[in-house]
Amino acid sequence: xxxxxxxxxxxxxxxxxxxxxxxxxxxxxxxxxxxxxxxxxxxxxxxxxxxxxxxxxxxxxxxxxxxxxxxxxxxxxxxxxxxxxxxxxxxxxxxxxxxxxxxxxxxxxxxxxxxxxxxxxxxxxxxxxxxxxxxxxxxxxxxxxxxxxxxxxxxxxxxxxxxxxxxxxxxxxxxxxxxxxxxxxxxxxxxxxxxxxxxxxxxxxxxxxxxxxxxxxxxxxxxxxxxxxxxxxxxxxxxxxxxxxxxxxxxxxxxxxxxxxxxxxxxxxxxxxxxxxxxxxxxxxxxx
Amino acid sequence: xxxxxxxxxxxxxxxxxxxxxxxxxxxxxxxxxxxxxxxxxxxxxxxxxxxxxxxxxxxxxxxxxxxxxxxxxxxxxxxxxxxxxxxxxxxxxxxxxxxxxxxxxxxxxxxxxxxxxxxxxxxxxxxxxxxxxxxxxxxxxxxxxxxxxxxxxxxxxxxxxxxxxxxxxxxxxxxxxxxxxxxxxxxxxxxxxxxxxxxxxxxxxxxxxxxxxxxxxxxxxxxx
Numbered sequence: 001x002x003x004x005x006x007x008x009x010x011x012x013x014x015x016x017x018x019x020x021x022x023x024x025x026x027x028x029x030x031x032x033x034x035x036x037x038x039x040x041x042x043x044x045x046x047x048x049x050x051x052x053x054x055x056x057x058x059x060x061x062x063x064x065x066x067x068x069x070x071x072x073x074x075x076x077x078x079x080x081x082x083x084x085x086x087x088x089x090x091x092x093x094x095x096x097x098x099x100x101x102x103x104x105x106x107x108x109x110x111x112x113x114x115x116x117x118x119x120x121x122x123x124x125x126x127x128x129x130x131x132x133x134x135x136x137x138x139x140x141x142x143x144x145x146x147x148x149x150x151x152x153x154x155x156x157x158x159x160x161x162x163x164x165x166x167x168x169x170x171x172x173x174x175x176x177x178x179x180x181x182x183x184x185x186x187x188x189x190x191x192x193x194x195x196x197x198x199x200x201x202x203x204x205x206x207x208x209x210x211x212x213x214x215x216x217x218x219x220x221x222x223x224x225x226x227x228x229x230x231x232x233x234x235x236x237x238x239x240x241x242x243x244x245x246x247x248x249x250x251x252x253x254x255x256x257x258x259x260x261x262x263x264x265x266x267x268x269x270x271x272x273x274x275x276x277x278x279x280x281x282x283x284x285x286x287x288x
Numbered sequence: 289x290x291x292x293x294x295x296x297x298x299x300x301x302x303x304x305x306x307x308x309x310x311x312x313x314x315x316x317x318x319x320x321x322x323x324x325x326x327x328x329x330x331x332x333x334x335x336x337x338x339x340x341x342x343x344x345x346x347x348x349x350x351x352x353x354x355x356x357x358x359x360x361x362x363x364x365x366x367x368x369x370x371x372x373x374x375x376x377x378x379x380x381x382x383x384x385x386x387x388x389x390x391x392x393x394x395x396x397x398x399x400x401x402x403x404x405x406x407x408x409x410x411x412x413x414x415x416x417x418x419x420x421x422x423x424x425x426x427x428x429x430x431x432x433x434x435x436x437x438x439x440x441x442x443x444x445x446x447x448x449x450x451x452x453x454x455x456x457x458x459x460x461x462x463x464x465x466x467x468x469x470x471x472x473x474x475x476x477x478x479x480x481x482x483x484x485x486x487x488x489x490x491x492x493x494x495x496x497x498x499x500x501x502x503x504x505x506x507x508x509x510x511x512x
Contacts, residue, residue: 075412088410092428102414148414
């Protein structure tokens with residue numbers, strides 16, 4: 001059980017704001033932090049890891065107090081696995097060296113081999129990380145974070161630099177690892193589909209505060225009404241077509257065209273994020 | 289023709305010892321300087337860089353005054369530690385370390401500063417202490433800068449003249465390094481001997497620097 005109640009003054013792109021968060025996470029849960037950049041998601045992860053110190057509040061993990069305003073447990077003693085946005089692999093060490101370096105003193109070297117094998121890195125284990133592709137580096141970073149046998153795994157937009165296919169495969173791997181080792185995971189993400197696929201709970205952060213939380217289904221609108229489909233999308237273009245308007249949307253990686261009335265079209269402009277709702281009287285699922 | 293190799297050997301002995309001491313002292317100091325938030329930092333940085341702009345004779349002059357046994361500092365050194373620094377080889381080593389300090393500190397400090405902070409943070413989250421992080425993550429990733437610092441210190445010590453002359457004088461086997469010997473031989477119109485020292489210095493310096501650039505190029509190619 002992780003109980004967080006912290007405050008910290010932050011300087012964002014739109015001026016100063018206060019990070020003020022209170023939440024708790026059960027052991028073994030997979031929680032996502034979702035929100036615009038600059039909302040304080042990465043700062044929260046860094047406070048949990050011990051890389052940054054909150055101005056006040058409390059962080060408790062499984063009964064240990066990591067921070068209580070006066071004293072704090074140092075980053076080295078928190079046993080947190082942190083996967084950085086750009087992976088932060090050590091350029092002077094091989095893939096295997098990176099994983100072995102992460103192991104605790106006296107740990108079994110076979111576990112490093114096991115992780116390397118699990119991540120499909122055997123062929124690459126002698127290579128230096130900078131010679132690997134983004135997806136391969138990401139797998140090394142995950143193997144390295146797990147090699148330290150963390151009690152809590154923090155993932156900072158782990159899949160943002162990857163193409164769609166690789167992303168899907170690695171999400172699957174992360175989920176497998178999380179279930180296998182029973183680790184509590186907190187992940188920062190911008191991607192609704194990712195949040196939905198991986199996490200059991202999502203916290204929406206806006207300007208330093210949690211504005212909504214719950215299961216991804218409930219939070220992102222779907223499931224409230226069984227007969228409706230809803231998709232998050234972004235408007236690409238609005239064109240006049242006879243008496244109505246044709247709105248082109250990006251939903252996931254697909255482009256969709258829908259009809260809007262003149263009044264609706266007036267309230268919208270390209271770049272807007274919208275929810276596309278559809279009454280589904282007769283949904284048909286076709287295998288791809 | 290029979291040449292006296294002693295000044296050359298003395299030069300390289302001095303440069304080697306100076307470089308070793310600078311590695312031991314300058315690398316930790318550069319690390320500290322790269323990470324500290326002390327208010328005095330600009331003052332310290334200015335002091336470290338002083339040998340770059342001061343005439344060597346200024347540093348030599350003050351060191352000579354400080355080392356003189358008639359001075360309290362020199363007196364304490366001689367009576368307590370039995371160290372005679374004026375006109376001795378040990379004095380040359382101390383002066384060379386001070387004089388070449390920026391050549392070691394500058395590249396290494398820049399190396400530490402340019403190293404992405406996230407690498408050290410990653411090591412910390414993996415439970416590694418600051419010392420382990422320094423040893424296994426930071427140092428190996430600034431190898432080109434370490435090589436540059438060591439070689440520049442070595443080369444700069446070989447090229448010293450003013451400081452050595454001020455505090456070392458010209459004692460054969462003690463303080464008569466090659467650069468002094470050249471000056472001395474020219475004054476005595478022994479152009480042949482002067483040419484010998486000059487040529488050897490020229491050749492060895494060139495080969496050393498060439499070697500470094502070749503090695504560095506290989507290392508960079510491996511990293512990138």
